[in-house]
Amino acid sequence: YGDANQKIDYVFKVVLIGDSAVGKSQILARFARNEFSLESKATIGVEFQTRTLVIQHKSVKAQIWDTAGQERYRAVTSAYYRGAVGAMLVYDIAKRQTFDHIPRWLEELRSHADKNIVIILIGNKSDLEHQRAVPTEDAKEFAQNEGLFFLETSALEATNVESAFLTVLTEIF
Ligand code: GTP
Numbered sequence: 001y002g003d004a005n006q007k008i009d010y011v012f013k014v015v016l017i018g019d020s021a022v023g024k025s026q027i028l029a030r031f032a033r034n035e036f037s038l039e040s041k042a043t044i045g046v047e048f049q050t051r052t053l054v055i056q057h058k059s060v061k062a063q064i065w066d067t068a069g070q071e072r073y074r075a076v077t078s079a080y081y082r083g084a085v086g087a088m089l090v091y092d093i094a095k096r097q098t099f100d101h102i103p104r105w106l107e108e109l110r111s112h113a114d115k116n117i118v119i120i121l122i123g124n125k126s127d128l129e130h131q132r133a134v135p136t137e138d139a140k141e142f143a144q145n146e147g148l149f150f151l152e153t154s155a156l157e158a159t160n161v162e163s164a165f166l167t168v169l170t171e172i173f
């Protein structure tokens with residue numbers, strides 16, 4: 001954690017997208033600062049945070065962009081995707097609708113982002129197993145058909161958040 005005064009070999013821009021309240025901002029807080037809040041406010045506009053990691057002996061600065069899932073709070077779409085080399089497409093495993101909207105997000109992503117962008121589908125809130133509304137197999141199959149990576153995460157419990165970012169960053173690399 002923390003950006004030391006080290007030489008940076010690469011800067012990779014990664015964007016977070018998905019419906020409001022699926023946990024995009026908390027996934028970012030967990031990855032960038034190892035923090036989590038249950039009283040997270042809806043994002044307005046665009047925010048970003050960075051974290052520098054060492055991957056295959058190179059220092060990689062991950063610049064993670066986060067925007068509002070709510071249409072009315074969203075910023076200019078083309079600017080958000082510009083230069084992005086990775087994308088995290090997030091839904092909430094306990095809210096079916098957020099998974100049903102994934103094809104729309106994917107369409108937006110594919111029409112605005114670089115065609116070589118690395119995409120991971122993320123089913124967040126895996127700690128809410130007792131409220132699960134999206135079977136893991138359904139998401140896995142969707143991801144496979146669309147050529148996406150896939151992981152279930154919990155920003156709350158810090159499960160797989162690191163792995164999700166590493167999957168994307170390593171593949172970009
Ligand atoms: P917008 O900014 O409106 O697009 O929403 P968002 O996707 O950034 O959601 P946010 O990170 O603000 O989280 C929404 C709510 O879900 C907050 O109350 C979070 O605390 C909660 N939350 C986020 N991640 C998890 C998780 O892994 N598990 C559980 N149980 N709750 C979570």
Ligand code: MG
Nearest residue numbers: 024025042043
């Ligand atoms: Mg947010």
